[in-house]
Amino acid sequence: MDEWKDMLRAAKEWAEEAGKYQLERAEAPLVMTSKTSAIDLVTEMDVWTEKYVTEKIREVYPDHYLKTEESGNYDGDSDYEWVIDPIDGTVNYAKGLPFFCISIGIRYQGETVAGLVHAPKLRETYEAVKGEGAYMNGKSLRVSDTSAFNKAVIGTGFPYDKGVDADNNITYINKVIPKVGGIRRLGSAALDLCQVAIGRLDGYWELKLNDWDVEAGLLIVEEAGGRTYVKEEEKGLFVLSANKALFSELRQIIGRE
Incomplete structure (x- = not known):
């Protein structure tokens, strides 16, 4: 479990750095293309963020598998797999809406053991390690008690x-x-x-x-x-x-x- 926490801390550091650049780059016009439909966008920052995060992971954990949205899968020789969305909410990001994030999940032997969602414009970072609870900016999370x-x-x-x-x-x-x-x-x-x-x-x-x-x-x-x-x-x-x-x-x- 300590290993999962270490990987989550690293993921948070990389996501926060990438998020800073996403905000800086959003101030200027973005280069973007469409994928499956006219509104299924990919921006240059999707590509840059994915490259940045995957390179960081490969430096520290070279034998880990990676599954990414833009560039596909990276083979490894480990029980660990990272699942990465460099910008979830790309249309929002491209339109200047604040509801977008970097999402990183970590699997061990096929089971999700750690997760990070960093929303740079909202200044909110959500995280969880399996069995350790969930947090946003260090504050413990709990679902609502609405019953009706x-x-x-x-x-x-x-x-x-x-x-x-x-x-x-x-x-x-x-x-x-x-x-x-x-x-x-x-x-x-x-x-x-x-x-x-x-x-x-x-x-x-x-x-x-x-x-x-x-x-x-x-x-x-x-x-x-x-x-x-x-x-x-x-x-x-x-x-x-x-x-x-x-x-x-x-x-x-x-x-x-």
Whole structure:
């Protein structure tokens, strides 16, 4: 466990340094391209951040596996794997909205044992080590105690192919809206999960995600006392999380099994 904490401390240092440069670079026009759709953006800072973080990891842990959003997988000869999203919420970053982050999850023998989500513009750093609780800027986190669904605020998002695939979350939005207190769409899966962990959101669901979007955030929710559900599907992951009082009801309303 001490080794997990050491790796998390290193990840935090690298993410904070990368985040500083993300903020500096955002003051000038960004070079960006599209991936799967016109709004599925990648900026030069996605590429720079991923290169910076992966090079730091390879210097200190040269035998570790890496799984990254932009450049793919790096082979290793270790029980450890790092799962990295250099900017989760790239559209927000490119548009000048503050809701974006660097997400780093660490797996040991296939199990997530440490997670970090650093949001430089918000000045919030979420972290967790398995069995050690979850924290934001050093303060212990706990999910909300909201128990009435009609008083709950739930987060969600939409896939990049929402305009060409009918499986675009509209069905589930229509199921949830009449029953819930409010819905929020913030634009970063990693930070949405962290909002559940800190109790600002009472629950969250989304479909067609990748593991680098949620690897760290899922552990942070669980270590903050929340529950999570992940299903691997043809076009990505279906993810649902909530506090313990609302989890089963949200899962039943969505009904995506």
